[in-house]
Amino acid sequence: MLSKAQECGATGGTIFLGQGTVQSNKLLDILGLNEAQKEILMIATSEESCSELQDKLSEHFKFSKKNKGIAFSIPFTRWKLKSNEEEKREIHREFNPSHYCIMTIVDKGRSKDCIKAAKAAGARGGTIMHGHGAGVPIDYYFPLIIEPQKDIVMILTPKDNVTAIMDKIIADLELYKEGKGVIFALPVVKISGLIENKGVRV
Template sequence: MGKLYLMITIVDRKVGRKYMELYKESGQNVMFSSLGAGTAASDILDYMGLEATEKVVFFSMQEESSWLLVKKQLQKKMKIDAPGGGIAFLVPFSSIGGKKALQFLLESQNYQKEEESTLKDTVHELIIVIANQGNIELIMDAARGAGAYGGTVIHARGTGMELAEKFMGVSIAAEKEMIFIVTKKDQKNGIMKAIMENAGMDTKAKSIVFSLPVTDTAGLRLIED
């Protein structure tokens, strides 16, 4: 098995179910979805007689080999390369918080863990926490206690929870909250560890924690100074 990536897919909401079905057919059952909106200017939409488009955003884990197969299906079956067809892209994982989280995301597939991968010369990392609803304060208290300045929350919904429950032996709510925390790279491990210990898979929050490399930032300098 190859390296792991976070695959993000953004498409019109009206075709979201077709994409979800395609991913499930490809064996990608555990996904997280959230609603979004297109950013076309309202005057352009008015001129063309169009309505603002609602988007659906899918988050899932992929390996290099499975991505190549999914990419072909997206191009052939969904015509994603056509104008307005949407976009799917990969972001490399730098670390995943614990064996349980990895098993949950991979649905118990056999995977040989590699060493943590980071982009060279990066100063910051993006920590993403996926947790059951109603546990934001629990998670952020743990994160702040380890040096995090704050986070951003979006509402999401998980799919494939039934299979995950069977594998993990715990009840997992479909309604999720995703917390995004940008932090210095040297603080990342401490923050992830604090979240895992205080709001991890063994708690009511059932938090899944992982991090992605950030190549540059704006807006954090004064806080950190």
């Protein structure tokens, strides 16, 4: 996919390995087949070329078909460590996102608890990644360093479900306590391949 993206004008990208969660099925749970290996490709590109690049990749890899994959775009034109409520409302008005990408960083082994809480609040599943720090100063991005033995859970959901899902994760995983984890949501401005009856969720 990265090669195709470069053919379409992308200058490069970063590939992550992840685990997608399959819809609840007792037999799959017993057989240990309730997770699917995934590759996550992140590409930074200009606002002008973003939509065209996503459309070309979606068409080439047939994201409109079941279980072929999902592509979505997140704006980073106004990324700030801290923003007031008026700035947040302005961003929502400008992009008017239909979906959000909820990111949760927790201790390794707690990702399944995170997915369980999210599903209880209406999420259809998520993708789990494993991360570690690389000399990032404390408080540079978040009030928690991404050290070895951390799980990163990515959940894509309609905007109407965001608050309920985040509140449930915060409550069940006690993220209101210091050092328990971090959760935040990013607006999604364009999405391809999200099928309602899909077995594997992002």
